[in-house]
Amino acid sequence: MNTAEYGLELKFCQQGAVQLEGLRVEGYASLFGLADQGGDVVQRGAYARSLERLAARGGSVKMLWQHDPGEPIGIWEEIREDDRGLFVRGRLLPEVARAREAAALIAAGAIDGLSIGYRTIAAGKDAQGRRSLMELELWEVSLVTFPMLREARVAAKAGDIVGDRAGAALQDLAGALREATASLADR
Template identity: 65%
Template sequence: MDLEHKFCRFDADITVVEGTKIEGYASLFGTCDQGNDVVAPGAYAGSLRRLSNEGRAVRMLWQHDPSQPIGVWHEVHEDKRGLYVKGQLLDSVAKGREAAALVAAGAIDGLSIGYRTLRSSKNDKGQRLLTELELWEVSLVTFPMLPSARVAAKGESPETETWSRLAQVLEGARRNMAGG
């Protein structure tokens, strides 16, 4: 079994507070991603229990690069919505400072999980239903696969943030096409 990655755009709201603290959802249950996969509730429970029992933690990486940890996840758990994460980017690490600046500027707005599939099946829609996963890491990424989890600045709602960023991107593209 190879390590797989599931990308999650921060539509489900990762919030950045005080420049380095982040929280939100890395995965949403019942949502089909661009790889035609759906994560079932409880898929992470066994893995999270094993990590806790072994005194280990889910890693926070930059773009899935194991040589570039950028922070720590203080809290990772399942709730009725999905896989919730809360942690801190390390400003004592150059890539952590860079990640915080890119998230704050809206240049990075994706989360991605690194995992190994332990159990899955096909559902009635032909999608792969992931029922048991071994979670290794949650990364900040440029291009997520699940377009339903996003970074938002403190006090912004996911809907406001999504439409605001979309408007900014479209305006930037319009300016570029118009020659400046």
């Protein structure tokens, strides 16, 4: 997909408590007031109108793998702005192979970022000359390897993968990946 053709921009963030509970994930996809690596700063309220429009028409923000529109991996059940940023909570779909892989990678600590895909509606410049994003049309929130906001960190709790056969299998897979990594490092 040519993102420039559609005016889509991608931003990466690693803030909050991205946790795996069964196949559940949550965290902050965007933080207000912090400059990302591109120098953009999202302002409070930037997502409010977009979320209202989506709710009014019964639409949804998509959960993708690495911004690939051909790889939806779950659904966002809650997306809201709070004082910190854009909070998201959802679940990976165990019927989707890439979602199972994503769950294992999160549990192992190999993936810990969230990223947004959006179109800028209103922006300006702040006192430091950075782009100040005041209104955004949110399209998707992805699980990603490399977030744009370096200062942010995510906690993944592999111990939260409990209670079902898929969760136990993911714990076993995460343990096997850690053992294989340690074994390779010893060679």
